[in-house]
Amino acid sequence: MRANDGVDLDVSWRQVHALLGENGAGKSTLMNIVYGLLRPDSGEILFDGKPVDLHSPLDAIRLGIGMVHQHFMLIPPLTVAENIVLGHEVANRGVMDLTESSHKVEQLSERFGLQVDPRERIAELSVGLQQRVEILKALYRGARLLILDEPTAVLTPQEIEGLFTIVRALVAEGKAVIFITHKLAEVSEVADVITVMRRGRVVGTTTPKESKSADLARMMVGRTVLLRVEKSPAKPGAQVLKVDNLVVLDDRRHVAVDNLSLDVRVGEIFGVAGVEGNGQNELIDALMGLRSIRAGKVQVDGREISNLSTHARLKGGLGLIPPDRHRMGVVLELSVADNLVLDDFDHPPFARWLVRQFNAIRDYAVKLIKTFDIRLQSPDQPVGSLSGGNQQKLVVARQLGTLPKLLIAGQPTRGVDVGSIEFIHRQIVSERDRGLAVLLVSSELDEVLSLSDRIGVLYRGRIVAVLDAEGADRDRIGLLMAGAS
Amino acid sequence: MAGWRRWLLSAVLVPLVSVICGFAVGAIAIVAAGADPLMAYSALFAGAFTNHNALAETLVSTTPYVLLGLAVAIGFRAGLFNIGAEGQFYIGSLSGVFVAYSIRGLPGIVEVPLAMIAGMLGGALWASIAGALKARFGAHEVITTIMLNYVSFLVASYLVDTPGLMLARNVSTPRTPDIDAGAVLPNLIPGSRLHLGFVLALLAVPIVWFLIERTTIGFRLRAVGFNQNAARAAGMSVGRTIVLTMALSGALAGAAGIVQILGVNFHMTDTVAAGYGFDAIAVALLARSNPWGVLPAALLFGALHNGASFMQLETQVSADLISIVQASVIIFVAAPAIVGWLFRLRRAPTETVAITQREVDAPTT
């Protein structure tokens, strides 16, 4: 597979260079090459005008290239100082000098205005602080070129502002920053130069002044984006889902969903907007019985379901599009047909007693594959051999195929090509028109805006406002997502 | 066509080459021990197949390997590494032998199934402990089954050594009473020790295959083995599947134990630890966790086991040599990169053999 194909990129000192592209456009692959984690099949990299050969991150670090990965490369049980000096330890004949390490870290954090306590364990820090540690780690290694890979994905709006301040300060010091993102708004705000990538190729390089957001969007996706999903006004009916004062803890036993209440009615799409990490995943898990709830009530059709198993909820008319497809949505090693009956395999007609009925499974699979336009060679091929878009269509097909009354759609189009996005959106809307209640949870504000009938803004585990999608103000929602009251 | 060739490579060629390489490594050890590999191996072969009754004896040794190999293979399919087959073997023997010597005078058609059920139940319950610990607390089954193996040896030793429990009266070495005549598995070939248990083991192969590939239980088990999170999101109970898989695995291991009692030993002694657990894993690895593959793999191990003593007698090469052969075979099976390199395949498979799912998840309730 070619993730990068004939890419040219020029980055100058004292500049924030944004690398803009959809998920899977090849941005991260390119940066992993620059950081020595991957080797290019051909082409060369020039640094300070000289060609360089990067075999490992160590080579990159030596040159002064630092990278903050999308998934932080921090070791939770170790301290801030230990994480920062790792690989470049302050030591005396192999024995760590922890006092001096802490001291150096303190100096560095003062110089760049990045306050952290060097003695704290990473596991105890908030995500925003962890990112600071990552930046400090790169600076400690003498980074002159800093690569930030999707740095805002997990930050709150305030934290994002803080990050932009830091980025500007770094550039003012003479450093260069590569800022990888797929969010248009950020690019216009922070970048000096913008390079847009699509399908492993550079589409063009421009500046925020030359190109407006709409132009950038067109460059990103290759054609004019359908900003609004075509749909008729909703005709909401009876209440299907009712959530009252729900409290859910996350894996670290912190409150992730905090006294959350919402309701979804027949024939409407209720969109939950919010920055990732504000309790979305915990909310979905709790509604599906994948995570126990601490307090509150969850009712479907007026019936309390908090104590039901996931199995019982699925049988009771709930459908789930999990936010993380590979982790929760499909079993890559099993066949397409097996995946299409993954939550309904043990009932007639797919099984009699304990014996699976392969003819019935296959017939059903062929039908869904056709209806949902899943492109493949055979229903018997493993799901892992399908493209991301087709895998996601499969997940959607499985859920809508059981004709649920409530669909919980978590990031239903993440990592999916534009064609599949449109298809999935159309499917969801047409099921809504047939009376399906949909709870859409997405961190893509545009998706929420274009698909929803009502919008709830999620901030720190609470729904802070519920708005009508018709005429909803994008900026106002943005402010609410940021916690402004 | 391509799929068929890949299957041939992974299911037939790699194991076959691995076995040949294993014997080659063994030959080096024989030379180092100052003996002639050809003579040693021909004695091994004679002891395993061509001597008087040797083939029957090899099949006797093969019997427990088939059941134990299936036990481990079924665990692998659900992503579970059951190192505890040996412990389940002993607990199955214990519970089975207790029934088999306690009941008296019933026809075999009643006594044998009763003893078998007791043995399988014992093994299943013992294995479920490890399953429950994993499902409830996330305790890794490799470590808990190793620990439970030793506990089972000591339980066996305690029960068999203690008067008033399972110790027989008037015996010179500690052992249980003999089983009732009705519980003895009938002989297949007069004059040999080959017993009905071999047929039972053969029958277990298609049954286990059907269970894994054709039933909803098997589907659930495989889905959990591949991706616990997706299985859970699809409404499967991961914890229950883990416990059930361990129970099935333990039932097969327990069956191996009680079949050995009813067909070969007729009582149980307190000397344990025959290394069955590791051999069972080796059989399952060689079989690539495929129930049908367990048959030839078990036959190989049965033959090695049975031929080794004759080889030692004839050529003075220690019977422990077969451990070297076995270890080497597993190396070649488990490291496909080596065999690929031997075959000078253009693209040697570099992927790790996915045996178990290593993801340690939060407790699954």
Added chain:
Amino acid sequence: MSEFLQQLDPVSLLSITLITATPLTLAALGGMMCERSGVVNIALEGIMLTGAFIGYAVAFFTHNLWIGVAAAVLSGMIIASLHAVLSISLLVDQIVSGMVINIMAVGITGVFYRTYLESATSAGPGTLPHWNVPVLSSIPVIGPIFFENQFVTYAMLVLILVVHFVLFRTVWGLRTRACGEHPRAAETAGINVHFVRYVNVITSGALAGLGGAYFSLQQIGNFLPNMTGGRGYIALAAMIFGKWTPVGAFGASLLFSGSDQIGSRMQSVFHVQIPLQFLGMLPYLLTIVVLAGAMGRAIAPAAVGRPYKKE
């Protein structure tokens, strides 16, 4: 009362406990170095058995116990490097690789013992000498327990401190822990994960190999097939029960070896009939209890058991 104390003989009880804890502690320290870097080591049993055999064989033929000890350590390192190659470079499942070592060790020691040593008639090399540390050994109670020992026991006491220091105070230790917790993060920090793991796996072989020398060269001055008798697995239990820390593993080893000693004295002194089998189960049951999280959660290095593949 004094008669009772005399019968119980706490000093010799503690002394024997410390001595029999020696191989457990050494192997547990080895397992710890290995697992802290992210490689599971269930091969401790096989490494110890190999060390016991090679140590004895070399001492037998060179008539020198010290060369024997060195050979035990070296053989442990060699067989551990097989584990390293298989599990780190060839990406073999670490449990399978460890199992291979255990089976291989039985085969190698069995075959060569039969060929070269079983029927040997000349005198064996004897056992390692007892060294009484001047002055310290005359301290009552403590002296006879700690300062009248043989080499492997002294080495064990020193190595507990060394391993603790290395793991928690040195650059190597930091890198080792980083590789065991989050190898990818370690690599992005410029650390060669495979190198760190190789060195740690081989070090674990040296430690367990020395533990093997205890059986043949310190305890009885002879080799017997399978003489380690599952002690490698008790060491694994001690490492887990000690929560992957050197001092904890030492404490666990003392507890496990002490329970054996106490069991036998229970019968002679208190005339209490606790079946020995129940005391024997203690290490295994306690380890299961710890794994179940009943005594504070045992937290294994996060990445242990996972092969690390560069992308």
